[in-house]
Amino acid sequence: MVAKTVFPVLLLFTAALMSLPNFVHASPSIGLDGVGKPSWMCCGSQPNSELLSTNNGNDVIILIIECGYTGCNGNVSSINDSSGLSYTQRTSYSPASKLWEYYAIAPTPLQSDSISVQFSGQNAPGSMLVFAVKGINTATIFDPNPSLPASTPCRSADGYFGQNDCTISAGTSS
Template sequence: MTRHATIVLFPLIAILVFPQVGATPPSMTLDGQVSSGACESNGTCTLTLSTANPEDVIVLVAQCVAFLSCNATISSVSDSDGHTWTLRAVYTPSREIWEYYTIANSPLSSDRITVNWSGSGGLEFAAFGVSGANTRHPWDPSPRLPLEEAASSSICYVNSQGFTICNVTFSAVGAQDFVIVSTAVNDDQVCQVTLPFTNLDGYDGTVGLDYAITNLGGPEPRSFICANSDPVLFLVDALTGPGS
């Protein structure tokens, strides 16, 4: 009796994996931060910033450190790595706030940043890197940003404990934003904030800087609440992510 071996060939099944369409874009992160302290003499104010990642947006926020009003002017911002700094916003009704930025294609290693200024009142500034932001079009395209807002009775009230509470409403359109809120303070502690906001910088009862990384895009207005402080004015802005 002859036995026959039967060979069964199974077809090969190839499984192809495609990237998910509409996947969440990479998150932005804070990449290094440093503040100058007060520079109370005309001339230059410097600090040194290091970052860990390439393709960062570097932001510099400067404020006058006088309590109620001052008369300071920034003539230029430069750094030892030779980046070109661009003025994004300036709010100068009484307590000046300036916002500059540049793009760092390589990580910064002890990059010395210099602000040249003149006038009275003194100056303090903070610089920080944001990794994962859109380096070609860094700022949220909302026509309502940057937002300049005075701490008036229309947005602020005093609670039963005697603390000032301010609710700053703003609109952003980016799918993901790194929101920056600069606050001029009248001789008091910096804003006490709630999540998603976190304090980034504060100086001697006059300067506050907070940020949040969150998905803010959409038609609904968003709020930044400053509690238990004595703010004078706010400057709100937002960097946008690469998918925006």
């Protein structure tokens, strides 16, 4: 009688174990989590400012700043963030125009975070673009390959002005 009772119980436990779901932890996919919007619609010179909202924490915030003409003698003098993020300069480029890239890590989702850039110099109105990327390992944000960031000349037919078409290809080091 005991054998008749034990066998169905063992069969029930075995069936339960085989039907348990297998949980797989998947890393979140890398993607765009937010794009800054100008905090005013037109025609201000200082400071440049954008509002950024995101849905995820641990986003990498990328800030691109430019002073895009040859007569620009300005530099970035400060970056202010209403959420208290601290920006680190990653790169700059300035043979014909000035371009800077900064980044910060947002530990929590952002709600209308105001990011403003102040320029120094007489001819320095500048402009900016800010966006958030989700799913990046914040311990190693950028590819450690020392050849990146890379640049390529991009000149129009007359050498300076007009529409420019360029192609740059990049890959990861791993």
